[in-house]
Amino acid sequence: MYIWDTLNKTIMVTYRLKTLEAGKVPLEMRVPYVNTGYRKLYQPWEYYLHSLFHLHNETINVWTHLIGCVVIIFQTYTYYRIYADEDAAIKGTVLGFGLCCFITLFNSATAHLLHSKSCHTNFLVFMFDYIGVVSWGYGTAILSLYGVSSKSMYDWLGSNFVVIQIVWTYLNFINICLAKLWYGHDLSLSQRKIMIVVGISIQGLWNFIPFFPRYINCYKSQVCELSSLNHVTIVCVSFAFMTLTFVLHQPERLKPGMFDIVGQSHQIFHVFVILTMTLQFRALYVDFETKSNLHCKPNVTELLFCIFLLNSSCLVTLCYFRERVKRKLDNNNKEK
Template identity: 30%
Template sequence: MASDPSLRQRRPSVSESLLTTIKQAEREVEQKLLLLWDDLPSWRRDNAFIRSGYRPIRPSYAESARSLFYLHNESVNIWSHLAGAIVTIVTALYVYVVVRPRYEAANSSDVLVFACFFGSAVVCLGMSATYHALTDHSQEVAKWGNKLDYTGIVALIVGSYVPALYYGFFCHPILMAEYLNLICLLGLGCVIVSWVERFRTPAWRPYRALMFVSLGLSGIIPIGHGLLKFGYQTLEDRMSLSWVVLHGFMYIFGAFLYAIRWPERSNPGAFDIWGHSHQIFHMFVVLAAATHFYGMAKAFDHHHEGMGSQCLS
């Protein structure tokens, strides 16, 4: 029985197939065509020591999303925090579903303080990855993304202190509330400053780093008070003080490299794709968050298994 010609699908000719292949190749080349520092408009010039690897400006969210799958000087910045955000979500779900039920004394307050930490980490890492993915979109989108990126950093710093202060000052709820309010107010002030237009310019890079470091170091006030009131060992047991200090050091060291633009300033162009200061800063942020989580998990264990929740004084 003869087939109906109307149902047949016409095969593309050799010339049509060749033309389609050429167009696809041109599209891939266009997507992967990277720019030099000298090719950039002024609003995209942030670090003169990174000389190449810049994506061309394309006002398309789809094109920005496609750039996740080829290599450029933002690839590590994007994927380090995108992967970090995904791992954080998975870890949070695991803790809530698997770990929490093992502790009969665990309650909604434990869930809330860990939710603050995990939530702030996801906000920080997610906003950071989104901003770096969209820096090639347009000046307006990059500007808003930059502000959200800074807001995410503040959120993570504040969110990290919530479980530490909760467990560290559990037996002194008034002090706990005062210090939580203090860190939240300081964080709000940093967010307001972050949205000032001048703040995001390259000239303000050292001041940005200084502000974030200062916010992190504000924890010295409650920690110092706790040391005087409880002593080192009690604070170590209740809030994993050594791990809190280690995670703070990681933030500060990463921010320091970001501020001085090392190592790229020592050899401009050599660290464009791999190993420049912003990438190192990103890695330290992820490591610091993981370190802080480990410390807070130890504090949680002590609180519920080491009789840490019994207030004797």
């Protein structure tokens, strides 16, 4: 712990950007158990753009997702070329899934880079981030049906699955926005955490439907071993670990202030996000190699339209929330 504390103190001394302690920023903008490294408020936009190249408590959060964007573009391009060379229909799956992953990472990087300008900006850009969060959920639905589903569920659900998922995803976006609007940015509040986790879990369970019968069929089969589904199982395990890092606020809960710049749970969460996306790409490829997803034939035009419709609907709703955010902050100021 002494070495880690010394490393963080050295970083704090050597970086150029002058930052604030938690007590000098509004309560709505504080991160639980992060005591230092906050950027100044009400600065020109250039200040926050330039902060990309300085160290503060959001630097790693921004860069993990910016690097993740590059990783996703590379993986989407690489796998698309492989599937296109084989004229495999799932090239549409990887295109739709990759686009949703990119939206997720880009929106999050934008939010973490710009949110410190003001409370109003903080609320709006993180709601913009939530569009990315639910977009990944929708991309996972695309991958689930058009990549790793059982043939029986694929035939039964049809394209209605991803259409219905638009509704689930949109409602989940509203749920997460309301959680922030009602309880602020404090993720340590159990009410807000429950709203977010429950909403995302419901969406996740819905995404589980297309491929779950594969486990049942394999368990009943005399020739199939459950280990043959490890490429799908490991994605579920990674999702579980990712959720735990989001919920537990470790290790900063144990040593508040020690992990302000490097090592806080949200940085670890971001790494798990990229790892999970990578494992999802791999799961699609393993089923391609074993010819387990030959029945998956997505309509690329339909998928791209659904992604556009979902994101457009969320953006319109975000514009509606702008006035509610303003009223919320005005009421908070009056109470003070």
